[in-house]
Each structure stands twice: as C-alpha cells, then as structure tokens.
Amino acid sequence: MKDFILLMHDDAVRAEDGAAWDAYFGALHRSGCFDGGSSIGAGRRFRKDGAIGAGALPVTGSIRVRAADLAGAEAFLSGNPVYEAGGTIEIRELPRD
Incomplete structure (x- = not known):
C-alpha cells in the first residue's frame, strides 16, 4: 500500500x-x-x-489515505x-523517502 494525501x-x-x-469520515474509517x-x-x-503564482486556489484541508495506486486513492473522492x-x-502520492 502507498500513502496518498x-x-x-x-x-x-x-x-x-x-x-x-x-x-464521509465514517466511510473512511x-x-x-x-x-x-x-x-x-x-x-x-x-x-x-517575491513572485507568488497567481490563480492558485487556497488549500483548506487534507486527508491522508492508503491505497495500492492512484486509481485506488481516487476511490476516496466519492462522498467527499x-x-x-x-x-x-x-x-498526491507521499513517497517513502
């Protein structure tokens, strides 16, 4: 299993x-x-x-999950x-360095 955020x-x-x-959190648990x-x-x-890229949307939250691959992590979109x-x-995958 890989880690994703x-x-x-x-x-x-x-x-x-x-x-x-x-x-949603019940389903995640x-x-x-x-x-x-x-x-x-x-x-x-x-x-x-000093040059901050324009147009970037602020990040308002994060959720960390484990999945076999990116497609598996995409399954956690449902219900969010x-x-x-x-x-x-x-x-994003969180590689283990």
Whole structure:
C-alpha cells in the first residue's frame, strides 16, 4: 500500500454540511485505509524572489489515505463533500523517502 494525501481546495460552493462530513469520515474509517486529516487555516505563501503564482486556489484541508495506486486513492473522492459540491481535490502520492 502507498500513502496518498487528498488536498481540498477552496472552490466548492457548499461543502460545509456537517452531516455529509460525518458520513464521509465514517466511510473512511470503515475502509481501514484512513490515516488522518485536518482542516487547514488561513496562511500566506512565500517565495524568495517575491513572485507568488497567481490563480492558485487556497488549500483548506487534507486527508491522508492508503491505497495500492492512484486509481485506488481516487476511490476516496466519492462522498467527499468538497468533491460532491463541485470543488477541487488534488491527490498526491507521499513517497517513502
């Protein structure tokens, strides 16, 4: 199994439904592949030359899961309130270095 992180971006129109999040986290726990997650508060981006890329959506939360491959990690999109509300979820593998 590989480790993946699902990064939730701030572009969903209605992802604040507590019942939907409870159901989603319940499904994640039942999968046996859930390794935690959290909302992410406000912050700032920095770059030494001062040029911050325009258009990047803020990341508002993360979820860590285990899956055999990227396709397996994509299965965890189903039921995610941000994804279901039309928001962006970025999935990245977390290589073991």
